Amino acid sequence: MLLPEERELRAVLARFADARFRHDLQPTGRSSRELEDTSHLLCVMTGTQSVEQALTAADALLERFRADRRATSQATQTLAA
DSSP states (O other): OOOOOHHHHHHHHHHHHHHHHHHHHSOOHHHHHHHHHHHHHHHHHHTOSSHHHHHHHHHHHHHHHHHHHHHHHHHHHHHHO
């Protein structure tokens, strides 16, 4: 599976959260389609079959991105010392 860019993953998560909120607040045909579209995109980006799995995978990916940044930062600090 190709890893999504962090900013793209965050953007889709934000779109999903917004669609979910708007659909839960006032469900319409449009909000239902938008929620379905963003849910599908999130599943595709994370290589999963359900929204629950996608959210879990997205959390793991975001943690991996954070860990990579910390490791890069520590390596840079070590080289600078």
